[in-house]
Amino acid sequence: MRTITGAELKSVLHHRMLIERLRQTFRAGVEVPMRHHHTVETYDEHDGTLLLMPAWQTGKNIGIKVVTVFPDNAKHDLPAVQGVYILLDGKTGLPQAFIDGATLTKRRTAAASALAATYLARPDSERLLMVGTGALAPELIEAHASMLPIKHVLVWGRSMEKAKKVAARFHRPKFRIEATDDLEGAVRGAHVISCATLAREPLIKGAWLQPGQHIDLVGGFTPEMREADDDCIRKARVFVDTREGACKEAGDIVQPLNAGILTRDDIAGDLYDLTRGERAGRRFYDQITLFKSVGTALEDLCAAQLAVEMVMHNETLR
Incomplete structure (x- = not known):
């Protein structure tokens, strides 16, 4: 059985390649049972979360991701999200690969947001606001910049120091990147607003939104968490990664x-609809669009399969 480290994943799972593979996989579809979601009590301020996410393609591969989310890890300078991924042969059940789950999750999550943005963001979007300074922030910046003509990135976080660290991680990027402490001003000036936080109270206000913006919400993976307020929902054409997951888990x-502010029929579409051309994305230039991601095991299986393919390909070239 192969072991694929986080460093190896970063070297083989290039953003644009993964985004295009995700597009193909959503079009084709895979078997994705509802994930198992368990609360784990801790002796710290917040409880932890255990997620079990299976998926399979008949006759090809079975995959399962085991993920933990411990919000208080930041106190110990550790990522909140930890996990492993196991890829199995779909015909025999034999284990094929043991993959770093944290890196896989970050890559596929960012890729899903960037995939949605290809349908929902204005194609001339140049200004990106990254709200959040966790491990996902650099991934989301890189993924969006790989698909959109981003020229200027602002990073906002509750800690200005952490926002500056995120900006400093980019060496000689194709875009200008800097930290900001003015969230309202940054929201008003952005073309794309990407959020990856553990916020329980809305950070993005609908009153700040401008015509033509795209909002990408990645945090808020439980019903109690929230990144954008009700006015954002009222003003935007709303899309999700999967209807079933978002309507059950995303605050x-x-x-x-x-609250009756949104109905299921108001959700314009999901990534299956968009990639298959069954629902239109952005309808006009000044429209405000919103994409809510909670993650799906389809994305993990897709990324794991591509990673193993690329690792094997690289080995044949040596």
């Missing part, structure tokens, strides 16, 4: 549904 969708 930015669940809470407006429960």
Whole structure:
């Protein structure tokens, strides 16, 4: 059985390649049971979360990701998200690869957001605002910049020091990147607003939004978490990665549904609809669009399969 480290994943899973493979996989579809979601009590401020995410393609591969989310890890200078991925042969069940789950999750999550943006963001989007300073922030910046003509990136976080560290990670990028402490001003001036936080109260206000913007919400993976307020939902054409997952787990969708601000019919489409051409994305230049991602095991399986393919390909070239 192969072991693929995080460093190896970064070297073989290039953003644009993964985004295009995701597009193909959503079009084709795979078997994705609802993920198992368990709360794990801790002795710290916040409880932890255990996620089990299976998926398979008949006759090809079976995959399962085991993920933990411990919000208080930041106190110990550790990522909140940890995990492993196991890829199995779909015909025999034999284990094929043991893959770094944290890196796989970051890559596929960013790729899904960038995939959605190819349908929902204006094609001339040049200004990106990254809200959040965690491990996902650099991935989201790189993924969006790989598909859109981004020229200027602002990074906002509750800690200005952490925002500056995110910006400093980019050496000689094709875009200008800097930290900001003015969230409202940054939102008003952005073409694409990407959020990856553990916020429980909305950070993005609908009153700040401007015509033609695209909002990418990646945090808020439980019904109690929220990154954008009700006005954002009212003003935007709303899309999700998967209807089933978002309507059950994402606070930015669940809470407006429960309040009657949003109905299931108001959700314009998901990534299956967009990639298959069954629903239109952005309809006009000044429209505000919103994409809510909670993640799906389809994305993990797709990324794991591509990673193993690329590792094997590189080995044959040696």
